[in-house]
């Protein structure tokens with residue numbers, strides 16, 4: 001009896017030592033644990049090796065190359081070179097792909113904003129863009145972020161060329177064109193600062209409720225998760241919010257997780273970051289229809305954070321030298337629950 005218990009303990013310890021994030025996610029009933037990546041990074045051999053480790057990453061998201069500026073830089077002239085490179089890599093590695101994104105006010109092609117198009121024209125431009133993009137990758141994409149960041153912080157709709165010209169219906173129209181292009185892809189609306197209960201997450205809740213009432217094709221809510229160490233909503237707030245979303249009859253996914261801190265990191269800030277990663281991942285783990293977690297790249301070497309927030313960074317579970325940080329074990333703990 002004693003020796004049986006000992007071997008069980010040993011097994012648990014070995015599993016813990018060999019923790020690999022996607023395998024842990026699968027073992028707990030999630031579809032994947034994944035990471036974003038970007039084309040310029042793929043020439044970095046040690047980076048590519050870990051990116052391709054499908055025991056840690058069972059899913060990848062191109063962080064730039066499916067965006068409008070990259071895929072339709074000139075009206076009607078589509079370019080899928082960068083996006084194809086990442087989809088091909090994912091196939092080779094047996095990794096799932098999240099498509100990011102069809103309609104977003106940022107990293108849009110200049111011609112869309114400067115064209116002063118009327119409602120009818122912009123609607124047809126948007127439908128053509130979404131349909132062509134989603135159709136091109138038909139069968140290759142698990143989930144599409146069809147609409148990205150439609151909300152202001154107070155839960156009202158963000159003023160963008162799409163909202164201002166077409167009105168709220170641009171969201172439903174974009175979803176319908178994506179569904180027509182690839183009926184098997186799960187269609188998401190994706191936003192940040194909707195991790196916990198807030199006016200913005202209420203805005204998302206109401207939008208998805210109204211889309212459901214119209215029988216619009218909406219399958220999931222993407223929760224980006226660009227967070228700050230020590231400043232997360234509480235575990236209960238995150239879990240209740242995820243639960244409230246899934247109660248509408250849609251999936252949720254954490255789509256762009258990173259947790260930044262003032263740089264350089266300290267022992268304390270790294271320890272807090274570990275706790276914070278565990279909090280978010282555990283909340284997803286405990287909500288049945290939270291299907292997976294994606295980090296917004298995996299190494300601090302290629303994080304977007306320092307380029308945008310001066311004096312902040314170190315937001316990812318691997319450091320600049322591609323070494324695991326305590327955050328890695330925090331994620332593993334969150335996945336084990």
Ligand code: G3I
Nearest residue numbers: 038063064100106107148192224226256296303304307308
């Ligand atoms: O394409 C130009 C290139 O021609 C130029 O040489 C180079 C020099 O800096 O810049 C390139 O543009 C960069 C672009 O990514 C494409 O690589 C921009 O400077 C850079 O600011 C831009 O950052 C991206 C950012 O979105 C833009 O908002 C990040 O890589 C990307 O990770 C980030 O991702 C977003 C999600 O899509 C949506 N949610 C928020 C998240 C973080 O901002």
